[in-house]
Amino acid sequence: MPNYDAHVLSGVVSYPLAVALAGFLSSKGLPLELTTMAMIIGYALYVLGADLPDMDHPNALIHRGTKPIVSVLAGGATYINVAGRMNLGAEWLNTAAEWGIAVVVALIAWYAFTWLMPSHRGIVHSLLFAFIYGVLAFLLVEYGLDMSTGEGLYVGLVAFLGYTLHLVLDRSIKLV
Structure with a gap:
């Protein structure tokens, strides 16, 4: 092939x-x-x-290239949806926590990409x-x-x- x-x-x-x-x-x-x-x-x-x-x-290059893109897009989309919704006090703390949630979703997307792939x-x-x-x-x-x-x-x-x-x-x- x-x-x-x-x-x-x-x-x-x-x-x-x-x-x-x-x-x-x-x-x-x-x-x-x-x-x-x-x-x-x-x-x-x-x-x-x-x-x-x-x-x-x-092991394909396209898989290895697509996987991080999907992961980052999932994390970025999550950040857009949670941004401004946290109230932990300081603004920097809110932003860091919102990105923390985004990173968790990005990690889930990372592993789900391979797991869900037929x-x-x-x-x-x-x-x-x-x-x-x-x-x-x-x-x-x-x-x-x-x-x-x-x-x-x-x-x-x-x-x-x-x-x-x-x-x-x-x-x-x-x-x-």
Whole structure:
């Protein structure tokens, strides 16, 4: 099976094919907008998707990279929700206690990430997850970045294609 370099570099070099496919589909009436910003964001999510299915392998670089990001995001989101709610006296003490709670949640997220991850080449290595990744990319672009629906559809499509590229390289294409 291909390794990290093979998956990522395949994504890096095959992106023009994804752009060509999207351009062709757009010329046939699909409402895809291939703006410069959409293509740059699409490139990043396409290449990320080319290795993302391996996040279910505890020794994979993508797993080791994703795990701290999830942990920090969980801790940061917790801090945002508890900030200003403590009253232990001094402001610095309140802030330290609020961050203490955030750190506990970050630690729980750290261990839960691996514990909740299915076995390698399980459901994460499926077209269902490729579709979910594409939908999340679309939502990020349209609602998170406030870009147009056509740009979101383009980014969602190429994110799906990048994820699917990984499955093709692994010779393991399954629906679920």
